Amino acid sequence: MADEIRRTTSGIELKPIYGYGDIPEGHRELLSTSPGEPPYLRGAYPKMYRTKPWRIFQLSGFGNPIDESERIKFLLSHGESGFLMEHDRMTADHLYDVDNPEVLARSGDVGLTGAVILSIRDFATILDGIDIENTYAHAGGAVVQHGPFANACYWNVAASRGIDLKRLAGTGQSDFNLTYLGCIAKEQIPPRDGLRLNLDLIEFCHRNLPRWVPVSIAAYNGADSGLNAKEELGLLMANAKEYLDGIVERGNIEVAQVARSIGGINLRTSMDIFEDIAKLRAARVMWSRMLKERYGVDDERARQLRIHVVTAGSAMTYQQPLNNIVRGTLMALAAVLGGAQSLGVSGYDEAITIPSEHAHQMSLRIQQILQNESNLTSVVDPLGGSYLIESLTGQLVEEGFGVFDEIVAQGGYIATLESGWLYRRAVAGSNEAAYDIETNRVAKVGVNCFMDDVSPYEIEAFEAPRDAFDNAMERLVDLRATRDQKVLRDALVGLEEACVSSSNIMPAMMAATEAEVSLGEIGAVFRSSFGSWEVPFDF
Template identity: 35%
Template sequence: MSERQKEIKDGLDRWRETRGRMADRDCRFETVSSLPVNDLYTPLDLTDFDYMRDLGFPGDYPYTRGVQGNMYRGRLWTMRQFAGFATASDSNRRYKYLLEKGQTGLSVAFDMPTIMGYDSDHPRALGEVGRVGVAIDSLQDMETLFDGIPLDQVSTSMTINAPASIIWCMYIATGEKQGVPSEKLTGTIQNDILKEYIAQKSWIFPPEPSMRLITDIFAYACRHVPKWNTVSISGYHIREAGSTAAQELAFTLADGFAYVEAGIAAGLDVDEFAPRLSFFFNAHIDFFEEIAKYRAARRIWARRMKEKYGAKNPKSWLLRFHTQTAGCSLTAQQPENNIVRTAYEAMGAVLGGTQSLHTNSMDEVLALPTEKAVQIALRTQQILAHETGVANVIDPLAGSYYVEALTSKMEAEAERYFEEIEKRGGVLAAIDQNFFQQEIADAAYHYQRAIDSRQRIQVGVNEFVNPGETVDIEILKIDPQIEKDQVARLQKLRRERDNIRVRETLDALRRACAGTENAIPRILDCVRAYATEGEMIQVMREVFGEYKEKPTF
């Protein structure tokens, strides 16, 4: 121990002796993920910390301080509100409303039939069409969804996974219809099937053919859609399922490494596809823990990509990410409190260096958001950007003893999980063993027990409750007629299209899926012929089969 460290330790001991006579509040001092928090942090908590190795400068390896050299002094984060409901025309009106209010990117939410690969007239779609997102059955719907929105001037994120290849091809074909070549399209397709097996559960095919479709997208995008983010590797849904921050960090990055390994195994050079991988994280309510999570994520990714996977292009080392405030932190009770929660979560995401951000609306725990609630959520970002001053300084919390110690703690926790996943044979094997699923379930149970026992306070839920209070806010309701109209349009399309051409393109898709040909050009042919999503998915089901999760007890 150096003389300086000894001096600090002696001073800390004296302070603790005095401070020990002061009573603490009767509560647990820990993060929302149950990591214990010291009462005070000093340089003694950073004895192994090396500025250049662990921190460096913004835009420089290992990117702990951010992936751009000037961060928000150069350009603010993209303000992207997740939206989609009812029909394509209804959602189109909402997108134009958001763009008029100052939103700078679009983010598409799809309904459950679309997410699960069913057309709107399928028996399993009954009662679900347009309920939690927009119904997209064919290229016709995608054309309507983006009518009057020039795709060479807007960046679009689409939250779709098992049918991602089909929805992406519909977007590419819509660009063609607008006269926008695929080389000019910018945006992100979530396309993260591994987290579906781990947390969200909206899979269709088994893991192996699902991964094949993803590497097909990698290869096609490299050559034809070079500005597109081909996967949004998502920790968001892992966190929404109940994981801790460390689990979200570790499981998300482990999935990312699995995609990298799959791309390499498919014969692609890592620097061909890795620069277009992006990430999607949750912004939960524990302010400092979330900031530390983002900083640790950048550092881990950069080191692994350079040192393990041999990436030589610095763009392959960059962990670029979108953030959404935590839906699971919102409450149905006293929903106006959700505006405050979302504001704090958004600030954490910005101080953590996000590239784009979605702020949840106060009513999303009850229904799809109303226009008023969406505007408040968007204004939250605009106030954050233009009034609070947080965008003026790059990584302003760097050097904080607490933030740096917590960043290193998050990194260490993630490394511990990586070792365990490796012992189990990798991500696919760990999924098959229900490892991720059990870890998340245990964490969710622990968190809920803490709320139920009032060891963790949730304002308006288990404390600060107003007796007899009722929720009195406007709720968006979807007219049942919407489903009938969507089904009628779909059936009219099937009657009027060239069905011989549709059958030819579907047969070609079947041959591609059964062989080794890249499936994306064949999917594009089907889309251009106005084959429906359900028809294409059915061909793939027949070739690939369906995934069934192993039960665990």
């Protein structure tokens, strides 16, 4: 085979051999820093996995609330150390009740991608029998307009059990990259209003739930929409800057305190494992530097980035699906070598369906094998000082800040959404990645090489229960008939008033969810208060 030029996915040239001279000069001085100290190149914590194993944290949910509850309990009983609630994409992303005409027109799809969760009652069903006081959770609300509802429902269930919210640990998401870039709902509130909701969540958590990550930036969603590692890093910082600047402008909270709470973010690892290991290390350095240099933050904890990694769903193939167990393992290894705090491994059936119970269990087992059968957890930052990894880390810090500067020069993250720039970058990257596989520039075993005419190991596609729609309709009818109408009306008026005023919407959202408001009723209030986002790009 000809020894042609090799590159990482983001285009950095890979040399056959690396030496000290390949480490960018500005990066060399960081090599003597310790893990647990700024700029956290070598890890967020001094002893890393020796004292804090990464959290095994898998997305889970489908069908009826009871189905989601059972799957979460199954995962927890098999060693998962936190749980992520997945809500039905059709209803949750759009804030539609199940009898919305848009949903009725596709009723067969309801419950396929997450459990149908119409009100706080469904939250209570899912969480029944789960020790939420002592288990770290992601309450769902991946999409910005859904975040306030999902978090408020979760918190109210916790409060109803007598749990002190000041001690409740977990995370929301309300991710801009999913909402406005990767997975665009038919009706979605505009980004500037989305920013307002996220800032409201940040301030509300600061006062009432100091151990909760109010919003979590998932640059993963930029990456899985076609952006490369440099862009993923630039996007992460530019997104964080919107939140930090917004909080500074409001003037109610110290920026350092906000940085602490939103410093739990999500990145992607893919099959380009050296680049991705370097990317995680670069993200920590960039976070620490940005807070120090742009915001003058000295507080060490505020500058300590904690990273949740999800392995690339897009790397998983439909063809020869069991090969994905190997891919999942490699991508998980990259996350661990990069120093992730928590990890979700995509199911081996990712390209076909949401995970079957067996695929989910394999995602746990991959992590458990890595945690228990190897010495991976014994040494902090085992690749620290590797000429290759430090060279890539240094270059990604520089080039990631290059993308960040490019976004800031255009007016910031939201401005690049509004101008269509971010979409053009993602679509270009996505087309390029498809072209690379099409033309065999990038190998994909089973897809463009080593293919089978007939796969010897076709797997059964898991299918969520078909009764999710009918059951949700029944619950909705029952909900509407059995709520206290006066309490509900007052709560909805309160929410409307909060939306159109400048006050924080979260107290009103807490009251509304407690009054058993439905998802669609929240959607109606948001749509009338904020209108709907017109995506400025013709895909």
